[in-house]
Amino acid sequence: MHNTATGPVASEIAARLTEALEPTHLEVVNDSGRHAGHSGDNGTGESHFTVIIESGAFVGRSRVERQRLVNRALSDLLVERVHALAIRARAPGEES
Known part of the structure; x- marks a missing residue:
């Protein structure tokens, strides 16, 4: 089981997605502990995440388009x- 992340990178992810996509549901899960010592583990404990987001911005958009919106908000x-x-991006009323 994962807890919603609360570190500085996770907080920045949540703030940017909230501003850009006005989600009705948002979870930022820190998966970094599962990747400790692997490639990309920078030692901060905040290098690997899962975002579960529901937003009206996703209505009528494909999975790829939804991912691009999220990636654009978090680009740097x-x-x-x-x-x-x-x-994991969905429009309101869709099953996850």
């Missing part, structure tokens, strides 16, 4: 601070 973080990001 994905280059500088986040090694891996799993995205």
